[in-house]
Amino acid sequence: MRTIEQYLPDHPFFEGLDAPTLALIAGCATNISLAAGEYLCHEGDAADHFFVVRRGRVAIEVHGPAAGTLVLDTADEGDVVGWSWLVPPYVSTFDARAAEASGVVAFDGACLRGKCDTDAHLGYELMKRVTQVMNGRLVAAQMRLLDLYGGPGATDASPR
Amino acid sequence: MPRLAEPTAVQPVESAMVPRLFRLVDRRQDTADTFTIMLEPNDGVPLAFIPGQFTMLSAFGVGEVPISVSGDAHVAGPLQHTVRDVGAVTHALARTAVGDVMGVRGPYGTGWDVADGHSRDVVFVGGGIGLAPLRPAVLEVLAHREDFGRVVLMYGARSPEELLFVDELKQWEDQGMEVLVTVDYGRESWQGRVGLVTKLIPRAGFDPRSTLALICGPEVMMRHTALALVGRGVRSSRIRVSLERNMRCGVGLCGHCQYRELFVCVDGPVLPYAQVTGLLGLREV
Numbered sequence A: 001m002r003t004i005e006q007y008l009p010d011h012p013f014f015e016g017l018d019a020p021t022l023a024l025i026a027g028c029a030t031n032i033s034l035a036a037g038e039y040l041c042h043e044g045d046a047a048d049h050f051f052v053v054r055r056g057r058v059a060i061e062v063h064g065p066a067a068g069t070l071v072l073d074t075a076d077e078g079d080v081v082g083w084s085w086l087v088p089p090y091v092s093t094f095d096a097r098a099a100e101a102s103g104v105v106a107f108d109g110a111c112l113r114g115k116c117d118t119d120a121h122l123g124y125e126l127m128k129r130v131t132q133v134m135n136g137r138l139v140a141a142q143m144r145l146l147d148l149y150g151g152p153g154a155t156d157a158s159p160r
Numbered sequence B: 001m002p003r004l005a006e007p008t009a010v011q012p013v014e015s016a017m018v019p020r021l022f023r024l025v026d027r028r029q030d031t032a033d034t035f036t037i038m039l040e041p042n043d044g045v046p047l048a049f050i051p052g053q054f055t056m057l058s059a060f061g062v063g064e065v066p067i068s069v070s071g072d073a074h075v076a077g078p079l080q081h082t083v084r085d086v087g088a089v090t091h092a093l094a095r096t097a098v099g100d101v102m103g104v105r106g107p108y109g110t111g112w113d114v115a116d117g118h119s120r121d122v123v124f125v126g127g128g129i130g131l132a133p134l135r136p137a138v139l140e141v142l143a144h145r146e147d148f149g150r151v152v153l154m155y156g157a158r159s160p161e162e163l164l165f166v167d168e169l170k171q172w173e174d175q176g177m178e179v180l181v182t183v184d185y186g187r188e189s190w191q192g193r194v195g196l197v198t199k200l201i202p203r204a205g206f207d208p209r210s211t212l213a214l215i216c217g218p219e220v221m222m223r224h225t226a227l228a229l230v231g232r233g234v235r236s237s238r239i240r241v242s243l244e245r246n247m248r249c250g251v252g253l254c255g256h257c258q259y260r261e262l263f264v265c266v267d268g269p270v271l272p273y274a275q276v277t278g279l280l281g282l283r284e285v
């Protein structure tokens, strides 16, 4: 398996960042192995990390009194999990659980946002990338609201 | 004075509107609201169709609806339709029992034309009940697997319980198709993917420069999927979608299915995405 330093430049999330910035980010990163069912974070936890899945699958879950536990999204190889580390109040908004044995790179978000506060360029670059992750999740949530495969003609003329 | 042309032999309108009688010989409940019916013609003459075509199915005394054929076009056997129970007519069809008789007109409309994908990669994207109209095309490709490059199915449904043809999906994988499935919501016990079907597109193994893509599902899903495929490099002229519009005659006479200049019943339902790019998602006229 490639080291984190080797892996980062090819990952779309980090694409375009210069070598010193990548080195800095890699310095804040650790490889973590998870057994199936192990949690990366829980809703309400301090959001001090974000993750990139290297193998396996991570389920993004929420819980409700009526709905019980609902998996809203899954992150597979290459997907980024977590944005709350860069958005005040830095609190996790979901649970993230390894749906199967998985490997992730965990980034120390608390350390990185400290650096972002003093380096506006780094802050902007990371904020741009995190916004894309958020946007992806927002579009997915919007589409789910449309309940495309649900009731007949739920959103358009088509029931299928 | 020039003579008027002799009238050519055309099928009288009345006969195009008269259904043939078919008997329900078998029935399978696929999900809570979706079922597959197998029909044999009372007159013994099988109904030949090409993948992508639909028939007008009538539940006598209730009404008639367009439903795509979901069976194998090249294997003799009952005519097969997979139907989602959404309203008056589909509900009446859902209540039919083995031995009951229903009306069938058709087959009508255009097909997927999978032969156009020979020597190329073929990508199927189905959403919800949209996998049913794609199934005959999938079966055709898999029956001639060696004629095609990589073959991929991306399939999205609302929940794991609403996935269609689950056992067959495994067989299709064994027959050399990459099958990627995702659902909108899953319970903790679901180990598969959750998320939009479009999320699968960057992961699927196909060469966008040499791909025929066939999409069937709700229009919003087809629009987003087509955009994502174009984004990956598939030419819009190599993408086909199957459109749905309310239908009455099914043969281009009544105008019920009109979609700007198109009559979906005769010009479609399968149309090149390039031809309907601006129309997808439009309300009916």
Ligand SMILES: Cc1cc2nc3c(=O)[nH]c(=O)nc-3n(C[C@H](O)[C@H](O)[C@H](O)COP(=O)(O)OP(=O)(O)OC[C@H]3O[C@@H](n4cnc5c(N)ncnc54)[C@H](O)[C@@H]3O)c2cc1C
Pocket: A152, A153, A157, A158, A159, A160, B054, B063, B065, B066, B067, B068, B069, B082, B083, B084, B085, B086, B087, B088, B089, B090, B091, B129, B132, B133, B243, B244, B245, B246, B247, B269
């Ligand atoms: C070419 C074609 C192929 C189709 N293939 C299949 C198939 O393989 N399997 C399948 O289950 N369904 C298929 N459909 C959809 C099917 O025709 C409709 O679900 C059916 O007409 C609904 O009739 P109903 O009397 O049961 O419901 P209705 O009582 O007519 O309608 C119930 C509700 O659904 C809405 N609705 C239902 N169908 C349509 C529609 N076509 N356009 C706009 N609004 C609609 C109505 O607005 C209403 O709210 C296809 C449609 C077309 C045009």
Ligand code: FES
Pocket: B246, B247, B248, B249, B250, B251, B252, B253, B254, B255, B256, B257, B258, B263, B264, B265, B266
């Ligand atoms: S359904 Fe009558 S013209 Fe198409």
